[in-house]
Structures are given as structure tokens and as C-alpha cells.
Amino acid sequence: MDSLYIGQVVELSLSKRKLELLKANENTERGDLRLAEKIDDDALQTARKDKIIRIRELIRETGREIHKMKGFVRFKLLGEKVKCGYMKPEHEVGFMVLDWFAKRFPGKVIVLGNKEQSWVSIYTEEGVSHEKSGSLESTLDELGEELDMEKKKDLTEVWERYYESQYSERRKNEELFKKNMPEKYMKRAGNKAERKFELQKLDKFKS
Amino acid sequence: MTNLDKIAHLAEKSEYDVSTPRKNWDEFDLNKLEALGAGTKHDVCASTATPRVVKGLQRIGNTSRGGICHSFTPDGRCVSLFKTLFTNDCAHDCKYCPNSDDCSTKGKTYSYTPKELADITLSLYQGNYVEGLFLSSGTGKDEDIIMEKLIETARILREDYKYEGYIHLKILPGTDKDYIKRSMEHADRVSLNIESCSKNRFHEVSSTKHYDYDILRRQRYIRDLMEKNGLPASHTTQTIVGGAGENDKEIFESMIREYRKMDLKRMYYSSFKPVEGTALDDKEEVPNSREHRLYQTDWLFRVYDLKPNEITLAFDEKGFLPDGDPKIEIAKRVFDEPVDPNEASYERLLRVPGIGPKSASRIIKSREKEEINKWSELSKLGVVLKRARTFLKVNGWTHSTLDRWSS
Ligand code: SF4
Numbered sequence: 037m038d039s040l041y042i043g044q045v046v047e048l049s050l051s052k053r054k055l056e057l058l059k060a061n062e063n064t065e066r067g068d069l070r071l072a073e074k075i076d077d078d079a080l081q082t083a084r085k086d087k088i089i090r091i092r093e094l095i096r097e098t099g100r101e102i103h104k105m106k107g108f109v110r111f112k113l114l115g116e117k118v119k120c121g122y123m124k125p126e127h128e129v130g131f132m133v134l135d136w137f138a139k140r141f142p143g144k145v146i147v148l149g150n151k152e153q154s155w156v157s158i159y160t161e162e163g164v165s166h167e168k169s170g171s172l173e174s175t176l177d178e179l180g181e182e183l184d185m186e187k188k189k190d191l192t193e194v195w196e197r198y199y200e201s202q203y204s205e206r207r208k209n210e211e212l213f214k215k216n217m218p219e220k221y222m223k224r225a226g227n228k229a230e231r232k233f234e235l236q237k238l239d240k241f242k243s
Numbered sequence: 244m245t246n247l248d249k250i251a252h253l254a255e256k257s258e259y260d261v262s263t264p265r266k267n268w269d270e271f272d273l274n275k276l277e278a279l280g281a282g283t284k285h286d287v288c289a290s291t292a293t294p295r296v297v298k299g300l301q302r303i304g305n306t307s308r309g310g311i312c313h314s315f316t317p318d319g320r321c322v323s324l325f326k327t328l329f330t331n332d333c334a335h336d337c338k339y340c341p342n343s344d345d346c347s348t349k350g351k352t353y354s355y356t357p358k359e360l361a362d363i364t365l366s367l368y369q370g371n372y373v374e375g376l377f378l379s380s381g382t383g384k385d386e387d388i389i390m391e392k393l394i395e396t397a398r399i400l401r402e403d404y405k406y407e408g409y410i411h412l413k414i415l416p417g418t419d420k421d422y423i424k425r426s427m428e429h430a431d432r433v434s435l436n437i438e439s440c441s442k443n444r445f446h447e448v449s450s451t452k453h454y455d456y457d458i459l460r461r462q463r464y465i466r467d468l469m470e471k472n473g474l475p476a477s478h479t480t481q482t483i484v485g486g487a488g489e490n491d492k493e494i495f496e497s498m499i500r501e502y503r504k505m506d507l508k509r510m511y512y513s514s515f516k517p518v519e520g521t522a523l524d525d526k527e528e529v530p531n532s533r534e535h536r537l538y539q540t541d542w543l544f545r546v547y548d549l550k551p552n553e554i555t556l557a558f559d560e561k562g563f564l565p566d567g568d569p570k571i572e573i574a575k576r577v578f579d580e581p582v583d584p585n586e587a588s589y590e591r592l593l594r595v596p597g598i599g600p601k602s603a604s605r606i607i608k609s610r611e612k613e614e615i616n617k618w619s620e621l622s623k624l625g626v627v628l629k630r631a632r633t634f635l636k637v638n639g640w641t642h643s644t645l646d647r648w649s650s
Contacts, residue, residue, distance in 0.1 A: 081608035084620045096627045107313045107323075111371050117254045119369070137371075142300040143257030145250055160253050161300060167246040174249065182251030189268055194363070196371050201280035202326065203316040204516075212319025214313070227314075 051077055057098040060128040064094050089137055098127050101221070105133045108225035109148060110195075110216075114185035122156075122226030123148040130155035135164045145183070152227075163212060192228070259300045268366075276363070282328040282342060282380050286436075287511040288411065288479050289321045291374040293431040295475035298408045304368060304375075304408035306431070306475075311374050324411065325367050326377040330354035333381030335416075337438070337449045338522035339486050339515065342381045345542040348520025354383075357392050361399040361406075368408050375409030375431075376400070379430045386415040390422040397429035402487065411476075416457040420464050427468055432476035432508070435461050440497035444487040448523075460519055466506045484537060485529035487513040492555070492562035495540055499551050502544070509545075514539045517594035536564040543570060546600065547593050574634055581636035584615050597631030 050058070050072055058064055058072055068091055075088060083089050110118040119141065123133065130148070134157035137146045146157045149172035156175060157166035169175045179185065221227075252260040259358070286390045288586075292310035312321040332352045333342045341349060378396060383389040384560035395410055400406040412426045426433055437458050445454040452458070465478045480501060482494060486610035502505045515528040540557065543549045556576045557569035565572065574596050582595055584606050592603040609615065609624055616638050624629050632642040 068502075072470065078608065082605050082612070082624065084613075084623045089623055103311070106307075106310045109371060111369065113369060121371070140305050141303060141369075143254060143259040145254045156247060156250055158253050158257075159300075160249050162253065165246075165250055165253060167250060168245060177247075178247050179251055182248060183254060191268065191366055191370050191372065192274065194268055194271065194273065195370070198280050198312060198314070198325070198367075199278050199322060201277045202284050202322055204284055204318050204320075208317055209319040210317060213315050213317045216319060216321065217315040221388065240497050 043161045049073065049076060050080060054080070054095050056132070057095045057102075061094040061098045062127050063097075068094060094207055099131060101125055101127050101224070102132050104137075104221040105129065105225055106136060108227050109133075110225075110227070111146075112190045113188045114176070115183060115188075116149060117143075117183050118145045118176075118179060118185050120147040122150060122172070123226050124150040124152075124226070125226065126220075130168060131166050134160075134166060138164055138187065139168070145179065147179070149175060165228065185209065189238060225243070249583050251517045261304070261499045271363075272353075273353075276327075278350060278353050279328040279331060279355065280326065282331050282381075283326040283377065284591065285516075286326065286377070286413075287320075287481060287513055288377070288432075288434060288509065290432070290476070290479075290509070291323045291325045291336070293409060294475040295431055302405045302407045303365065304406055306407070306409055313373055320502070323374045324377040324409065325364050325373045325375070327355075327360070327379070329360065329378060329380035329389060329396070330383055331381050331648075332383045334384055335382060335451045336450060336522075337452070339448060339483060339517045339518065341521060343521060344520075345522055346520045354590075357395040357399055359402065360396045363543065364396075365404055365406055368406070368465050372527060373412070377413075379413035380415060382417075386417050387419050387422060388517070389640075390415050390426070392419045394422065394425050394429065397426070399588040401429050408475075412596050414461055414465065416452050416461065418461060423461065423464050424468055426471075427465070427472065427474050430474070432478065434463060434479040435465065436480070436481040437462075437497070437501065438481070438483055439487050440482060440489050441491045444489050444493070447487040448483075462501075462505045462507075469506065478505075479509045479511065480505075480507060481511040481513060482515045484512050484534050486523065486526075490562035491533065491537060491540075491564045492558050494537055495554070495558070496549075498537075498541055499544065499645070510541060512541075512624060532566065533564070536569060540564065541571050544571070548590075568596060568630070570594075571630065580636055581641045582634055583619060585610050595631050597627035597629065599625070602626050 054077065055072060058068065071087055080088060080092050080144060083092060086218055109121045109123050111121045113119055120125040134146050134148060134155045138159035142159045148155055151171050154168065154169050154172040154175040156169060157164060175234060262560060292308060293306045294308060295306050297305035310323065312323045312512060314322040315321060330353065331342045333346055333612050336345045337343050367373045368375065378393050379392060380389050397410050397412060398428065410430045411432045412430040414423055414433050435458060439448060442454040469478065471569055482497065498510050501510050512534040514531050514534045517524045517526050540554050543554050544551065553573055557564055558574040559565055574594060577594060582591060584592065589603050589607055592598050592606060593600065606626040615621060618628060618637055
């Protein structure tokens with residue numbers, strides 16, 4: 037049947053992805069999740085009620101963190117099989133970020149984390165397998181017992197020189213930089229080169 | 244067996260290891276990296292969005308439909324690609340360009356080898372510093388020889404390294420059609436910069452390149468090849484704003500021609516900045532606000548679907564876009580009464596400053612359920628009231644009289 041008839045019970049629900057994003061947000065409350073069960077994507081987009089707008093914002097915030105982490109984290113290569121890096125997201129987005137990287141680099145173990153926790157993911161013909169674990173260090177130690185993880189020289193220096201070559205002093209726009217690359221995301225992704233360069237520029241500017 | 248053991252075991256077992264370039268970065272010439280990187284900083288396109296879908300496991304990398312920015316420089320611009328020249332050696336005499344044969348301060352000439360460039364690209368990609376490669380170049384003594392090297396770089400990446408990330412290749416002016424075809428087999432996007440809005444203006448800034456033959460004809464090749472064989476992220480171009488004394492209207496007219504005749508995805512604008520030692524080094528710098536206004540008109544044409552004759556209402560009698568948003572200038576002229584968001588069509592809503600495609604469709608969907616009676620409701624639907632208020636009527640109430648915008 038194509039059209040609805042009066043009295044028909046319509047199941048409203050947000051798309052799976054949106055629900056995942058909502059659940060992952062640290063600030064989501066039980067009331068938000070209950071309300072989210074009663075609305076669909078359309079209602080979310082056209083909402084005028086503050087409670088629904090709040091849900092929209094929570095979803096947007098989680099999505100933004102995932103997007104920024106995909107761009108801002110950096111990997112070091114350990115042997116041929118492992119790529120690791122720092123990440124300390126505010127929301128529960130670990131697997132969403134990790135699985136995306138795993139699909140980008142099939143057969144590689146992707147490890148991201150910090151002093152408290154880490155996430156590990158791999159994509160093979162069996163699909164994605166992932167795991168949440170303790171500190172980044174302990175996870176790498178454990179993986180090191182199984183895999184050859186000789187540290188390769190990383191590219192920080194190459195990247196720093198390249199990054200600086202792209203800057204145009206005549207177009208300096210601190211406000212736009214801060215909007216696009218907020219300090220909080222640089223910190224959560226452990227981004228060093230850009231922060232260092234930005235501080236140097238600010239110093240020059242002040243002097 | 245713990246889950247970590249299982250993951251390690253899967254990695255051991257996986258045989259999709261494609262050859263990884265090894266590079267001793269200690270021996271790498273960072274001055275070359277810097278000089279050839281800096282050579283592209285005026286090339287604006289940083290898009291990495293492509294609809295190309297990557298499948299299978301025997302590969303390194305994939306693409307992203309919406310694009311990803313990996314960094315931003317303190318000028319606020321996105322750094323998403325390893326953007327570099329292949330060589331800064333060039334036989335042309337473009338009067339604004341530091342690589343030009345005539346530039347008195349032209350520094351040392353550097354070149355990569357295709358293998359070297361493929362290695363750096365892949366290494367930066369593996370470290371998640373970039374989303375792919377943007378490869379441009381001076382023409383050297385012969386553009387076809389250099390174009391061959393650009394293609395070889397892309398081929399190594401795609402075939403030897405099984406790299407599936409994003410590639411944007413520049414087509415050098417005057418390149419043979421066969422090289423254009425081969426470039427397009429590897430790239431997500433190609434581009435050829437028109438640099439100027441017309442033949443006459445172009446010849447004021449370059450005497451060695453021919454506008455019709457070296458630029459427009461090659462753009463037609465790209466268009467026709469694209470129609471036949473496809474090109475995931477289409478082709479783009481860029482023009483310098485004010486380098487040859489052109490006004491905004493001339494640039495706008497070339498924008499319309501480019502979009503309509505060349506089937507172009509995007510046109511980029513870059514305000515002229517004099518470079519020491521070039522033939523135009525005493526010419527005054529053009530403010531960034533000019534390129535910003537042009538982007539706004541480009542957006543009105545491409546995204547808001549306004550007709551060129553509506554957009555031209557925003558230009559002054561000298562053919563320049565005045566300070567302020569062109570959409571407001573146009574709205575002042577097209578609306579003779581305030582717009583009622585409960586009645587107006589999608590097209591009419593789109594012409595209201597502060598309302599974009601997203602908020603216009605939200606208004607339409609939302610009013611089907613319930614009338615819009617408050618300004619705050621519009622704001623919740625994404626309308627920027629600061630700009631929209633003057634042109635709207637909510638609950639029979641307006642924020643200004645029409646005389647205010649016609650005066
Ligand atoms: S062709 Fe390109 S690199 Fe060569 S001088 Fe002209 S703008 Fe510069």
C-alpha cells in the first residue's frame with residue numbers, strides 16, 4: 037500500500053546514523069533519547085520546538101567532532117601493519133572514527149587513543165573488527181607481542197615545512213582560522229604542528 | 244585469545260599489503276618541498292569531494308563524498324591536499340607569476356621525479372596529513388614533456404601503489420589532447436586556469452600563451468572527453484581578479500560563459516597580489532573583498548539559480564560590485580513588497596537575503612504542518628534574521644517599510 041489511511045500507526049524514527057550520533061554525545065540525556073524515538077528526520081530538520089532543536093544540535097555536535105577527528109588526527113607507522121596516533125574525543129565517537137580509518141586502510145591495525153583509553157580497529161574480508169582497550173601505551177605493548185612494530189621515522193618535519201609554505205601573510209585571517217580549526221579539536225586530535233605555527237604567528241603579530 | 248590478539252592475527256593473515264614506498268626523509272631536500280609547495284599557494288581549489296566509490300581490499304586509501312579538511316593555515320584556508328608544483332621551471336612570461344622566465348627575483352629551479360613525488364604523497368596520505376594530491380607545474384621547456392611526468396606520478400600512485408585517494412591534476416596550457424585524456428584516466432578532477440576574463444585582458448598579462456588556442460580549446464577538449472568518459476569530480480578553473488585591470492562585470496560574464504559552455508564544476512577567484520621582481524610588481528594589490536563579492540555572485544548563479552540578468556542588478560554603473568552583499572542589492576530591486584513566508588514559493592524565498600536553500604525548504608515543509616507566526620520560529624528554521632527581517636512579513640507585521648529599501 038502506498039498511501040496512509042487515517043488511524044494507521046506510523047512508526048516514526050530517526051535514521052540509524054542520527055540515533056547513533058545522539059547516543060554518542062556526552063550531553064545527551066534520557067529525555068532526549070525518549071523524545072528522539074517519537075520523531076523522524078523530517079521533524080528534526082523542520083523543528084521549531086526547543087527540545088527538538090536541542091536534539092538536532094547534539095547530533096550536529098557529535099558529527100562535527102567525528103568530521104574534525106577524521107581530518108586532524110595524525111598517524112605514525114609502526115612496522116608494516118600498525119598505524120597509531122593520539123585522540124581524546126569528548127564524545128563516544130571512538131569506533132565511528134576508527135572504523136572509518138580501518139576501511140580507508142584495509143588490513144592495517146588502526147590504533148588511536150590517549151593515557152586513559154584507546155580504540156583498535158581493522159578491516160578485512162571478514163568485515164570490521166574493533167575493540168576498546170586501556171591506555172594507548174598498554175594497547176601498543178600488547179599488540180607488539182604479536183606484530184613486528186619497528187617505529188618508522190615520522191613525517192612531522194616534512195609536514196611542518198610544507199604547511200608553512202602554504203601560508204600567505206597577506207591573507208592572514210585569524211578569526212577564520214580559529215573558526216575552522218578550533219583549539220579544542222586540535223587538542224583532542226593531538227595536533228602539534230598547526231598549534232605551534234599558530235602560536236609563532238600570534239607572537240609575531242603581537243610584537 | 245583476547246580481542247586484541249584476534250585483531251593482530253587478522254592483520255598477520257591479511258595479504259592486501261601493497262608495496263609501500265620507503266624513503267629516508269633525512270636525505271630529503273626540504274627547501275625543494277617548500278619552494279614547490281609555495282608555488283601553488285595562489286591556486287585556490289582545495290576540494291576533495293568526489294562521488295567516486297572505492298571498493299575491494301587490495302588498495303591504500305579511498306575517497307570521501309563530502310571532502311575532508313586536514314588542516315587550516317592562519318589565513319583561514321583549508322589545507323586538504325598535498326598541493327605542489329612538479330617544477331618551477333617555466334618558459335612562459337606571465338607578468339604576475341614568480342616562476343615566469345622574466346621574473347628578476349626568480350629563485351633556484353627545482354623539480355621532482357615522478358617516483359619521488361608519488362612517495363611523498365603516499366607517505367603524507369598514510370600519516371593522514373592530506374586527503375590526496377593536487378599537482379600543478381611550470382611548463383619547463385615543453386609542456387608535453389612535463390605533462391607526461393605529471394601523468395607518470397599519478398600512474399605510479401594508482402597502479403604501482405594501488406592508491407585510491409583523491410588526485411587533482413592541472414592541465415598545462417597548450418597540452419596535447421592525448422595527454423589530457425591520459426590525465427583524466429587517473430584523476431578525480433582536472434583544471435586549467437583561464438587566469439583572465441577575455442582574450443584582450445589575457446594578452447595584457449601574458450604574451451607567450453594564446454587564450455583561444457592554449458586555454459579555451461583545451462577546456463573544450465576536457466569538456467568533450469568528460470562527456471564521453473566521465474570524470475568523477477569534473478573540471479574547474481581559476482581567474483585572477485584585477486590583474487589586467489578588468490572590472491567585476493567582465494569577470495562575471497566570463498563566469499557565466501565558463502559554466503554554460505565548458506560544463507565547469509567550479510570557478511575560483513583570486514585577488515591580484517603583486518610579487519616582487521615580476522613585471523607587475525608595482526601594480527596595486529587588489530583587496531580580498533573583491534574576490535569575496537565575486538564568490539557571492541557565483542553562488543547566486545550556481546546554487547541559488549538566479550538568472551544572470553537578475554544578478555547584474557547588483558553591479559554599479561562602472562561594472563563593480565559595491566561593498567555589501569550582492570544578494571541584498573538584488574533583493575532591494577526585485578521585491579516591491581515584503582515576502583510572506585507562509586505564502587511565498589521556494590524560488591521567492593530563496594531570493595530573500597538570509598534565507599538559503601536549506602532554510603527555504605525547511606520553511607516550506609514546516610508551514611505545511613503549522614503556520615509560521617513568530618520571527619523566532621524563522622530563526623529556528625535557520626533564517627538569518629539580521630539580514631532577512633527587512634524583506635519579510637510575519638503575522639502581517641514588517642520590520643521596515645518598502646520605502647526604506649527603495650530610497
Ligand atoms: S604558465 Fe604558469 S608557471 Fe608558467 S609563468 Fe605562466 S602562470 Fe607561471
